[in-house]
Amino acid sequence: MVKKIVKGTHIFAAKAQPATAADKQTVTDLLDTLRANLDYCVGMAANMIGINKAVIVVTAGPFQFAMVNPVITKKSGEYQTEEGCLSLDGVRSCIRYQEIEVDYLDQNFQAQHGKYSGWTAQIIQHEIDHCNGIII
Numbered sequence: 001m002v003k004k005i006v007k008g009t010h011i012f013a014a015k016a017q018p019a020t021a022a023d024k025q026t027v028t029d030l031l032d033t034l035r036a037n038l039d040y041c042v043g044m045a046a047n048m049i050g051i052n053k054a055v056i057v058v059t060a061g062p063f064q065f066a067m068v069n070p071v072i073t074k075k076s077g078e079y080q081t082e083e084g085c086l087s088l089d090g091v092r093s094c095i096r097y098q099e100i101e102v103d104y105l106d107q108n109f110q111a112q113h114g115k116y117s118g119w120t121a122q123i124i125q126h127e128i129d130h131c132n133g134i135i136i
Contacts, residue, residue, distance in 0.1 A: 001029050002036040003049035005086050009135050011047045016054040016131040019068045023053050027066045027107045030057045034064055041086055043123040045130035048087050056127035060120045068105035070128050075100045083126055083136055094136045096122050
């Protein structure tokens with residue numbers, strides 16, 4: 001189900017709680033909401049739809065995928081950039097990494113390990129920041 005996007009810094013005030021299989025509907029709702037906003041959105045975290053769980057969804061080319069309880073395990077190629085967010089006004093300066101590795105559960109709650117670079121890596125880092133209560 002497509003959910004309303006929550007605005008404001010208050011949604012990032014607390015670190016997201018780990019998601020469990022009981023949160024499967026949140027994964028579905030987050031993917032549905034991302035797909036409904038693809039014209040101006042490339043990733044989302046569950047707190048952006050009012051659910052404080054560690055779930056993110058990411059666009060990679062024509063595909064969208066979920067990452068449950070994502071943790072960056074390796075990063076390299078630091079660079080400075082500016083990012084905007086659907087939940088926040090304006091753009092903010094931040095540090096990102098060109099290449100990252102992430103441990104996570106997929107939307108079926110199966111353990112995964114992925115290597116990402118470039119734009120996809122930047123999106124993942126942005127959304128994981130949201131899960132960690134970091135306002136970029």
